[in-house]
Amino acid sequence: xSVLFPRLLPRQAHKLYEEYKSLxxxxxxxxxxxxxxxxxxxxxxxxxxxxxxxxxxxxxxxxVARVAGFPNRSTPxxxxxxxxxxxxxxxxxxxxxxxxxxxxxIWVFLALVVLPDVSFWRFEKRTDERFLAKDLTRHVFGRLxxxxxxVHEPDSTDPYAALSILGxxxxxxxxxxxRALGGSPQLVRSILHVWHxxxxxxxxxxxxxxxxxxxxLRLGAFMSFETLHDEQLNAxxxxxxxxxxxxxxxxxxxRHALEYARD
Amino acid sequence: xxxxxxxxxxxxxxxVVAGPWQWxxxxxxxxxxxxxxxxxxxxxxxxxxxxxxxxxxxxxxTGLSAAAKLTLAMIWTASGSGLKAAGxxxxxxxxxxxxxxxxxxxxxxQLGGVLGLExxxxxxxxxxxxxxxxxxxxxxxLWTSKYETRLQGDAPLFPIAVVDxxxxxxxxxxxxxxxxxxxxxxxxxxxxxxxxxxxKQVLVDAMxxxxxxxxxxxxxxxxxxxxxxxxxxxxxxxxxxxxxxxDYGDETIGxxxxxxxxxxxxxxxxxxxxxxxxxxxxxxATELQHAVRIFExx
Numbered sequence: 001x002s003v004l005f006p007r008l009l010p011r012q013a014h015k016l017y018e019e020y021k022s023l024x025x026x027x028x029x030x031x032x033x034x035x036x037x038x039x040x041x042x043x044x045x046x047x048x049x050x051x052x053x054x055x056x057x058x059x060x061x062x063x064v065a066r067v068a069g070f071p072n073r074s075t076p077x078x079x080x081x082x083x084x085x086x087x088x089x090x091x092x093x094x095x096x097x098x099x100x101x102x103x104x105x106i107w108v109f110l111a112l113v114v115l116p117d118v119s120f121w122r123f124e125k126r127t128d129e130r131f132l133a134k135d136l137t138r139h140v141f142g143r144l145x146x147x148x149x150x151v152h153e154p155d156s157t158d159p160y161a162a163l164s165i166l167g168x169x170x171x172x173x174x175x176x177x178x179r180a181l182g183g184s185p186q187l188v189r190s191i192l193h194v195w196h197x198x199x200x201x202x203x204x205x206x207x208x209x210x211x212x213x214x215x216x217l218r219l220g221a222f223m224s225f226e227t228l229h230d231e232q233l234n235a236x237x238x239x240x241x242x243x244x245x246x247x248x249x250x251x252x253x254x255r256h257a258l259e260y261a262r263d
Numbered sequence: 264x265x266x267x268x269x270x271x272x273x274x275x276x277x278x279v280v281a282g283p284w285q286w287x288x289x290x291x292x293x294x295x296x297x298x299x300x301x302x303x304x305x306x307x308x309x310x311x312x313x314x315x316x317x318x319x320x321x322x323x324x325t326g327l328s329a330a331a332k333l334t335l336a337m338i339w340t341a342s343g344s345g346l347k348a349a350g351x352x353x354x355x356x357x358x359x360x361x362x363x364x365x366x367x368x369x370x371x372x373q374l375g376g377v378l379g380l381e382x383x384x385x386x387x388x389x390x391x392x393x394x395x396x397x398x399x400x401x402x403x404x405l406w407t408s409k410y411e412t413r414l415q416g417d418a419p420l421f422p423i424a425v426v427d428x429x430x431x432x433x434x435x436x437x438x439x440x441x442x443x444x445x446x447x448x449x450x451x452x453x454x455x456x457x458x459x460x461x462x463k464q465v466l467v468d469a470m471x472x473x474x475x476x477x478x479x480x481x482x483x484x485x486x487x488x489x490x491x492x493x494x495x496x497x498x499x500x501x502x503x504x505x506x507x508x509x510d511y512g513d514e515t516i517g518x519x520x521x522x523x524x525x526x527x528x529x530x531x532x533x534x535x536x537x538x539x540x541x542x543x544x545x546x547x548a549t550e551l552q553h554a555v556r557i558f559e560x561x
Binding site: 002007009010011012037038040041042097098099100101102103104105134135182183184185186219221222223224225226227228229232233235236239 | 269270271304305334336338340341343344345346347348349352371372373374375376381383385387388389400401402403404407423424426430431432442444445446449454456458
C-alpha cells in the first residue's frame with residue numbers, strides 16, 4: 001500500500017521560499033503547518049497521508065535535529081549524522097512508493113510547510129535548490145529518501161548500514177549518474193560495498209571515485225549489471241575499481257601530492 | 264540505454280527467438296498491451312515471456328567455450344520511479360536448444376510511467392578461455408530486446424490531481440491547468456501535473472472514466488488532450504534553451520517535448536515553428552489542432 005503526500009505547486013512554493021529565506025528559525029517555527037490550501041494530491045495510487053502522521057513525522061525529524069544541534073548552529077559532522085538518521089527515518093516510516101517519491105512537489109511541501117524551521121537550519125546558505133526540488137538530488141529531504149531507498153537491504157539485520165559508507169559529496173557522484181548507474185539499487189549497493197573494501201592508499205578519494213564511476217559508465221554501454229547475481233556483480237565492480245587504482249598508481253604518485261605540488 | 268559496437272562478438276539475431284510478453288491476470292495470460300490504462304501503484308504486474316535460445320549457435324558466433332556460463336534475464340525499468348532491477352535470471356545449459364520461460368512479479372509500488380522490459384542474454388561469469396574476440400566480462404550483453412508499456416494509460420499521460428481551483432491561485436471557473444516544473448532534464452513523471460478543477464463535474468467524470476469513456480467523456484478527453492498538447496508545444500517553443508538536437512535523457516521533459524514536436528510537426532525545425540507561431544499564432548493553433556487530430560478516435 002502506498003501513501004500519497006500533499007504536493008505544493010511551484011508558484012506557491014516560490015512565494016513561500018522568497019518569504020521564508022530571510023526569516024529566523026524562531027520566525028519559521030511560527031509558520032509550521034500540516035496543511036496548505038494550495039496543496040494537491042495525485043488522483044490515484046494510494047491513500048492520503050493523515051495529518052496525524054505528518055505531525056508524527058515532524059516530531060521525529062525535529063528530535064533528530066535537536067541531537068544535531070537544532071535550532072543552534074551545528075558542525076558538518078553533526079549534519080552528516082542528521083542526514084543519515086533522517087534518510088532512514090523518511091524511508092522507514094513514510095510509506096512512500098518510489099513513483100510517489102519521484103514527485104518533487106511532495107518534498108517541497110515537507111520542506112516549506114511541515115518543516116520550514118528544520119529545512120532552513122539544515123542549509124544555512126538557503127539556496128533555492130535545497131527547498132524547491134528543481135533537482136531531487138539536491139533537495140533537503142528528497143535526496144535523503146532516495147539515498148536510503150537505493151542502499152536499503154530489506155533482508156539485512158541492519159538494512160540501512162550502507163548509509164554510513166559515503167558522505168554527501170561522494171553519494172552525489174553516484175546519484176548524479178542516476179540514469180546510468182543510480183537507478184539500480186543492486187548496482188548502487190555493489191558500488192558502496194566495493195568502495196568500502198578497497199584500500200585507497202592515500203589517493204585523492206574524490207578523483208578516484210569519479211574515475212571508478214566513469215569506468216562503470218563506459219562498461220554499462222555493453223554490460224547489463226542487473227543480470228548478474230551479487231557475487232558476480234561485485235567481482236565486476238571490483239575489477240573496475242582495481243583498474244582505477246592501477247591507473248592512479250601508474251601515474252607514479254598520489255593525486256593529492258600532485259595537487260599540493262601545484263599550489 | 265542504446266548499445267553501441269561492443270568490443271566483442273555478439274550472438275546472431277536468429278540465435279534467440281522471443282515470444283510476446285504476457286500479462287497474467289488471475290493466472291490467465293494475455294498479451295501485454297502497450298498501455299495499461301487501469302494500472303495504479305497498488306497493482307503488481309505478473310509477466311511472462313517464452314524465449315528459445317540456440318546455445319550452440321550463440322557459442323559458435325561469440326567464440327565462447329562450452330564452459331562459459333550464459334544467463335537469460337529480464338530487466339525492468341520504470342520511468343516514473345527511475346528504478347531498474349532484475350526479474351528472472353535463468354542459467355542456460357552448456358549446449359543444445361534451450362526453451363526458457365522468463366517470469367517476473369513486478370511490485371506496483373516501484374513502478375510508474377513507462378515500463379521498459381529488457382530481455383537480455385549475457386555472459387554470466389568472467390571468462391578468459393574464449394576466442395580472441397569473445398566477451399570476457401560477466402554481464403557482457405550477447406543479445407537483447409526491449410519492449411515498453413505505458414502504465415496509467417494514455418489519458419493520464421502524467422499524474423492528475425483533482426482539486427478545488429478556488430483554493431489555488433488559478434481562476435475558480437477554469438477547467439484545468441498544466442503544471443510544468445523543473446528544467447528540461449527533469450523526469451517527466453515527477454515534473455508534470457494536470458490539475459483538474461473539481462467544480463467541473465463533467466471534467467472530473469471524464470477523467471474517472473478514461474479507461475472506459477462514454478461518448479461525452481471522449482469529447483471532453485479529446486478537448487483536454489488537444490489543449491494539453493498545445494500548452495506543451497507552446498512551452499517548448501517559448502523556452503529558448505529547448506533544442507531538438509540535445510540529448511535530455513529518456514523520459515525527461517526535454518525528450519517528451521522533442522517527441523511531441525516530432526510527432527506533430529515531423530521534419531520541421533524549431534526556428535521555423537517559432538517563426539510560424541510568432542507570425543500567426545491563431546493559424547499555428549489551428550495547425551496544432553489538426554496535428555493532434557482533435558475529436559478523432561485514436
